[in-house]
Amino acid sequence: MKFALVSFHLPPSPSGQSMVLHRLLRDLDAVAYCLITSQNHDPAEEQENSPRELAGRLFSLPPEFQITRGYRYGLAKFREGINIPLAIILRAWQIAAVVRRENCRAIVACTGGHDLLDLPAAYLASRMVGVPFYPYYFDDYYYQWAAIAHWKALSGRRFARRLEAAIIRGAKRVIVPNEFMGSELRRRYGIETTLIHNPCDVPEDEGAVSGAPSPSGGEVRIVYTGAVYDAHYDAFLNLVEALKLLGRSDVKLHIYTAHSHSELAERGIRGPVVYHDHQSLS
Template identity: 45%
Template sequence: MKFALVSLGLPPSQSGQSLVLYHLLKDIKPDQYCLITQKNFHLYGSQGNGSSSLPGRYYYINPDYQILRGMLGVASTARSMGILNTLLKLRVRQLMRIIRQERCEAVIACTGDLFDPPAAYQVSKSLGIPYFLYAFDHYSHQWMPPLLHAFAQKHERHLIPGAAEVIVPNEFLCQEYRRTYGVEATVLHNPCDLSQYQANPDNDKTDGKSEVTILYTGAVYEAHYDAFQNLIRALHSLGRPEVHLHIYTPQSESKLRANGISGDFVTYHKNQPIFTMPEIQQKADILFLPLAFNSPYPEIVKTASPGKIGELLAARRPVLVHAPADSFVSWYFKRHSCGLVIDKNDPVELANGIEALIADQELRQNLSTAAYARAKKDFDDITIKKRFADLLESRCIR
């Protein structure tokens, strides 16, 4: 069975979505799938620190990613649904040509682009092949401008109930689609290669260390800002010069400073190749997992599954979660006692949490042990790859 996978983010771009797809597809024979993405997005998204490219054939469709962004801005400003419908028709024609040429027997569309899910759905109906929606985030809530949101909602009402399968990365998005559309989605947590993490990191003591490292790895944007600002305030209030925040991110130092993420105890690092991340994470004393309490897209924050969750759990280091109480992230780490959760928008409580982790070795050990157990149960890429392959096979056999 051959399938087409349509996604804005594909390896080797550095997004979490790209890395998930790399894990899922890297062992599938290249003649069993093809990959479709926007022209030149891989150039904007890749800085030499993503995964390797996949062996399957890539197709790059028009218009260029940056041109399309501009056209969406024009359509939104002009409130022109006609522009959006024209762009959708163009996407349908391009996908139709590629999927016919490749003789695909199914199509998987990933969220992240406005047109990929509805265009792939229309192609699947025209060709009579199964359609899978891989919803890395809530599709319609990704689009905040009113016109784009209305367009996404209109198509979501058809493409979710009409899918052969909807795949989501967590239980909260599964519940949301069940409540809204009566659809029972399949939960595949974002996979992590556990073999990259050594069994027993040797830096389990913080007492007497010249530096206590709080580590963050990944993108920093509106979905994180006020959680980081709380951390900066908490570090100021601690009065402990040995506690230091290290940030590895593709965002510039100037952008972080402009959003209040700065101080004498903050060290900025350029984003590093993904193969170096396990060692960097396992050398940290505390791993920081933030989500904003006040962001432009609270529904996305609520159902978000940061791609780094599996990595943080696998690292066997205590995870400090600072995220809203109604978010999947806070729920998961609380339910499984695999991280210390501070779910109030309060830097004082966050400071108390940091103090507790520094002072209590037993707490650190218990959290680390529980974290790795969850990594093995929910995020092991070997298990998730098999579930993904079994799902495709079961839905495509007619």
């Protein structure tokens, strides 16, 4: 059964979501799926240590029409009240057109993206075409709305809860990467989810990540890999503060990320912290 995968983050972009999708789909035949994204993926900008592009056909959606005036005089909510449903409908039409053309029998849509509209747009597209819809929760969609910078007036949790509830009710099945996310969605909506743990390539020698120095002197490493953004800052700041209170020079936090190390340090994530560049898949 051919399916369409909708995701803002796709290989070769250096994000944790891209890594997971690459590992899940790299062995599938190119005719088994197609990729749909609202991000402009330029192969020329591929980083040396980014995941390679997938074999499936890639469709990059053009930006939707948006009303760009109206943030003055208290009109922000009115403007976004038009722009959000308009963008969802226009993107849904584009996704539905690809699904019909590629003769896909299901739509899998991932959380994330600069405007968080992929999930509702993909759900609406599934209704237009008449195929099952599977949201893939790499992140907590409900809480992403509270941190988003793209929409300023409608980033509150009341709107997010209504939007998420509609998506969940219309889903054939919800995919989650860990037990916690599954239990959280069960608590909110009383649903059972499908668990797919994030795959990990284990080196043959079971050694450290390629290019990373081996621990020495009995150092205790707390290792984090992946993107670091607004949703993570509080957790990292609390962890750094706990390490400082611990007062042990042999315990350090090691962060492997493509994000700017200096910017994270400016956010206060510094001290018993060692930064590493994004590591190669090979």
